[in-house]
Amino acid sequence: MYPFYSNQKLSVERTNKMRVIKKLISGFIETNGGFAKYCYRADMFRLGQNIKLLKIGWRNLAQVLSGFLLFVFLLLSILFYTGCENKKAVRHSGEMAVNVIAYKSRKQPISEKISLVGNMAANEYVEIQSEIDGIVESIGFEEGQNVEKGRILFRIDEKKLKASLAQTEANLKLSQASADRYKTLIVSGVVSKQEYDQSMAILEADEATVKLTKAQLSDATIVAPFDGVMSARSVSEGQFITKGTSLTSIINQNPMKAEFNLPERYLSKVKERQEIEITVAAYPEKKFNGKVYFVAPQIDELTRTALVKARVPNPDGILRRGMFANLNLIVDIQNNAIIIPETAMMLKGDEVSVFAVDNEDRVHVKKIEVGLRFDGMVQVLSGLKEDEVVVTEGHQKLRDGVKVNMKFQEETEKS
Numbered sequence: 001m002y003p004f005y006s007n008q009k010l011s012v013e014r015t016n017k018m019r020v021i022k023k024l025i026s027g028f029i030e031t032n033g034g035f036a037k038y039c040y041r042a043d044m045f046r047l048g049q050n051i052k053l054l055k056i057g058w059r060n061l062a063q064v065l066s067g068f069l070l071f072v073f074l075l076l077s078i079l080f081y082t083g084c085e086n087k088k089a090v091r092h093s094g095e096m097a098v099n100v101i102a103y104k105s106r107k108q109p110i111s112e113k114i115s116l117v118g119n120m121a122a123n124e125y126v127e128i129q130s131e132i133d134g135i136v137e138s139i140g141f142e143e144g145q146n147v148e149k150g151r152i153l154f155r156i157d158e159k160k161l162k163a164s165l166a167q168t169e170a171n172l173k174l175s176q177a178s179a180d181r182y183k184t185l186i187v188s189g190v191v192s193k194q195e196y197d198q199s200m201a202i203l204e205a206d207e208a209t210v211k212l213t214k215a216q217l218s219d220a221t222i223v224a225p226f227d228g229v230m231s232a233r234s235v236s237e238g239q240f241i242t243k244g245t246s247l248t249s250i251i252n253q254n255p256m257k258a259e260f261n262l263p264e265r266y267l268s269k270v271k272e273r274q275e276i277e278i279t280v281a282a283y284p285e286k287k288f289n290g291k292v293y294f295v296a297p298q299i300d301e302l303t304r305t306a307l308v309k310a311r312v313p314n315p316d317g318i319l320r321r322g323m324f325a326n327l328n329l330i331v332d333i334q335n336n337a338i339i340i341p342e343t344a345m346m347l348k349g350d351e352v353s354v355f356a357v358d359n360e361d362r363v364h365v366k367k368i369e370v371g372l373r374f375d376g377m378v379q380v381l382s383g384l385k386e387d388e389v390v391v392t393e394g395h396q397k398l399r400d401g402v403k404v405n406m407k408f409q410e411e412t413e414k415s
Helices: 007-029 032-041 044-054 058-093 159-188 193-219 264-269 409-414
Strands: 098-104 106-121 124-129 134-139 152-156 221-223 228-230 246-252 256-263 275-280 283-295 305-312 324-341 346-348 351-357 363-374 377-382 389-393 404-408
Touching: 098 409, 106 363, 152 246, 159 193, 193 221, 256 264, 256 324, 264 305, 264 324, 275 305, 324 363, 324 389
Parallel strands: 098 404
Antiparallel strands: 098 389, 106 256, 106 324, 124 246, 134 152, 152 221, 228 246, 256 305, 275 283, 275 324, 283 305, 324 377, 346 351, 351 363, 351 389, 363 377
16 A cells, blocks of 8 residues: 655656656666766665655566666676677787798799619620730739720730741742642643642642731730720739630720610600619719610510610719619609698598698698609699798698798708
């Protein structure tokens, strides 16, 4: 029940009630800061007193409280949204960049190579042997010496050969005189045709003996068959040797020949004057270049390979006959290939991808197609352009969109 009020008191009550409602409505319209300011200044105690004094009905009081609660809910929602946005801004502005090693893709000429194993052979090689029996009279070279074609290498004792030549020449004179005499006598019929033929045969035999003795005398002097380097000798001066005794060997080693067996499936990619690269164990850091000059016209039925030979310049003489050689046969050259380090690749099944860095230093996953590989680098056929930056080290902490702090690979290699 409510106490009785006069008309004047009811007017005052309505006026105060309207003022309270007006203030609540204006609070909904004002901004967050303005409403908070109003709320802090309001005298909640006086408001309660006014409500108590005004004796507002339960229905009116419930409406006021529900409006106030709605306003508080709206205020809290606004404050929560603003706080979330601020947290996002703080988190975004304070994001930590991941340190990575990067590489800028570039274009350069590359060559497709076939790796093979072969042997080094001398351009020319001869084992020098004696063609006659005798005593070594003199040796005209030093082991390892460069000699020219025609230089005297060995002299074998000629005394016996000269004596034999004198004897054969004397026999030739006698047979020649006898043949002339029989030729005159056969005309007059004094000697038979058979006797004449015998004298002519003896003459021809003596002529042949003289030629043979002269050839043996010539064989007593052994000369270099071509320009080359002398190997170790196996005889000494004064030593008796027989026909066929090995004396030494001579090698022409500039240029050298690289010999290797090419698998049948690569025959279509090999032709004369094609370039090759060679490395040997003795000089692992040095590359020797050569050109193919011979491709065998037949295939070995057992190995299904063809013999291929190439000439390799060897002006310093550092390549040796019999060396084991690793050969790279160049079958194709690409002048504008895009390359990146192999360490930039991420493999997932048959797919290859990289972390590419954009202008804002953020990484994005890109799928690429790769081609040739060489010396720790790989050719990119598609998916990247020249001068695009990729991550080569530090993939573990990355995901799409992460910001990175880059240090380029060239800088780390210099340091």
